[in-house]
Amino acid sequence: MSGDTILEARNLVREYHTKEGMFGKPVVTRALKGISFSLERGKTLAVVGESGCGKSTLARILTLIDPATEGELLIEGEPIDIRKDRLTRELRRKVQIVFQNPYGSLNPRQKVGDVLTEPLKLNTDMNEQQRRDFAMDMLVKVGLGPEHYNRYPHMFSGGQRQRIAIARALVLKPKLLILDEPVSALDLSVQAQILNLLADLQEEFNLTYLFISHDLSVVRYIADKVMVMYFGEVVEYGTRDAVFENPQHDYTKTLFNATPRADVEHIKARLAAAHS
Amino acid sequence: MSDASIDVKAETRLDLLVNFWKHFRTNKGAVIGLYFFIGLILVAVFAPLIAPHSPIEQYRDAFKAPPVWMEGGSWKFILGTDAVGRDILSRIIFGSRYSLFVGVVVVSIALSVGIFLGLLAGTFRGWVDTIIMRIMDVILAFPSLLLALVLVAILGPTLVNAMIAIAIVQQPYYVRLTRASVISEMSREYVMAARVSGVRTPRLMFKTVLPNCMAPLIVQAALSFSTAILDAAALGFLGVGAQPPTPEWGTMLAESREFILNAPWIMAFPGFAILITVVAINLIGDGLRDALDPKLKRS
Numbered sequence: 001m002s003g004d005t006i007l008e009a010r011n012l013v014r015e016y017h018t019k020e021g022m023f024g025k026p027v028v029t030r031a032l033k034g035i036s037f038s039l040e041r042g043k044t045l046a047v048v049g050e051s052g053c054g055k056s057t058l059a060r061i062l063t064l065i066d067p068a069t070e071g072e073l074l075i076e077g078e079p080i081d082i083r084k085d086r087l088t089r090e091l092r093r094k095v096q097i098v099f100q101n102p103y104g105s106l107n108p109r110q111k112v113g114d115v116l117t118e119p120l121k122l123n124t125d126m127n128e129q130q131r132r133d134f135a136m137d138m139l140v141k142v143g144l145g146p147e148h149y150n151r152y153p154h155m156f157s158g159g160q161r162q163r164i165a166i167a168r169a170l171v172l173k174p175k176l177l178i179l180d181e182p183v184s185a186l187d188l189s190v191q192a193q194i195l196n197l198l199a200d201l202q203e204e205f206n207l208t209y210l211f212i213s214h215d216l217s218v219v220r221y222i223a224d225k226v227m228v229m230y231f232g233e234v235v236e237y238g239t240r241d242a243v244f245e246n247p248q249h250d251y252t253k254t255l256f257n258a259t260p261r262a263d264v265e266h267i268k269a270r271l272a273a274a275h276s
Numbered sequence: 277m278s279d280a281s282i283d284v285k286a287e288t289r290l291d292l293l294v295n296f297w298k299h300f301r302t303n304k305g306a307v308i309g310l311y312f313f314i315g316l317i318l319v320a321v322f323a324p325l326i327a328p329h330s331p332i333e334q335y336r337d338a339f340k341a342p343p344v345w346m347e348g349g350s351w352k353f354i355l356g357t358d359a360v361g362r363d364i365l366s367r368i369i370f371g372s373r374y375s376l377f378v379g380v381v382v383v384s385i386a387l388s389v390g391i392f393l394g395l396l397a398g399t400f401r402g403w404v405d406t407i408i409m410r411i412m413d414v415i416l417a418f419p420s421l422l423l424a425l426v427l428v429a430i431l432g433p434t435l436v437n438a439m440i441a442i443a444i445v446q447q448p449y450y451v452r453l454t455r456a457s458v459i460s461e462m463s464r465e466y467v468m469a470a471r472v473s474g475v476r477t478p479r480l481m482f483k484t485v486l487p488n489c490m491a492p493l494i495v496q497a498a499l500s501f502s503t504a505i506l507d508a509a510a511l512g513f514l515g516v517g518a519q520p521p522t523p524e525w526g527t528m529l530a531e532s533r534e535f536i537l538n539a540p541w542i543m544a545f546p547g548f549a550i551l552i553t554v555v556a557i558n559l560i561g562d563g564l565r566d567a568l569d570p571k572l573k574r575s
Contacts, residue, residue: 060468063472089474092473095472097472099469101465104466107488119473119474122473122476122479168469168473172473
């Protein structure tokens, strides 16, 4: 099934043009320096990298919020250029996103029910009753109940809010879900619950994930393929096992070494190194 | 199912209100101000029933009659009469109508136009932002009363024109406040989430972002309500606001200033009316700010 590619990026470049003050010189920041990758249906690609390496810029381009400065983006084989074409409802429905901070990603003045039905209202032809039923179903699927439908976001915990955010992303039945560090703001026990929920949903809806993270243990758990970014460039791209077993680039090696490890061998080796 | 959901909804709305009142109540001054303001509204609404005389009827036998507690005063004219024999109490009661009217109209115009311009500037940034904000800076560069005076001089001296002029003068504060809130809200993740779920810019501006910017605007509206009343009185005093015989408080002050030495009550009572009203509304505004600003909440 190698032909079933859902997302393909060819040489994506993103530049930010800023000026230093009103009469200052224009400054060009290259946030992405030619990124290429492809993603198969039903798989998970993890994007790893430090802060400021262009992960979020990539997420903004893939969710069709910002256009790329150069390069091509193909979703299900169709080239997409939001600089030229107006975004259609069908296209809008294909890619959705879940954000890192569950406290900032829900509108504090919007009830959970409205959070879930607003995308349906704007992108589908369902009537009010259908939207309501569909949103209720989705609430149950992400592990919340119909009784939460009329509550405001401030009444929920971080993990529950992230479930709401996932439900909002899924009501449009997207093909591709961008997960922008979806668990890094949650504590460990809740992280595991959310990751399991994501794995279950991936199976149920045949979803494709692009998982942005800096937590390598999470990446190892969820990813099929791994892409390591460094200053806007891809320095490593391959299957999970290949990247974890045999990292090629210096940065990747440094990154793996920086991960705290708790096994006895590793601690002994470190202590030996410290005492010698 | 639907019954349960309606219950939850009602509860949350009520909770918000109860919570707000709990914070507002701790500020004694604001509560007193609120009671006075409610009293003022009742007086304005029922003015024809409360007032003992017509505000423009002249009693030829009682020019400059002193108030009841001074020598020569009578219960017929409790606060005395002015130089042409009109009952001051009745005029002040009817004058409250004009003051509230001025406050409501000026704040509504300034608030609605200010929110709209501020939203445009904060959402689109770039040249739209530059044009709107530079115009607002120009308005701010003039002393407010002077600018209002010039505008009324151009438009013609009536109460309606005075209100328009005051609304224009107060505009920049609303625009700046809205723009600042919108810019800070626009960078939040829920706005990006709304964009991804297909919310287009107009809906994003009015339905997603605006409700989250309302708290400082409500406070500003309450505070500028009193400024509007004061400015209208000032314009009336200068003779370019409401024209005689309208019982507007500022105009009453202006008419009576030549009698300040031999009949000071004619000038004192409208002055007190302006003073107390403005203080009361400012107290309410302070209370609102404390109750609505999450940073000042102590809970």
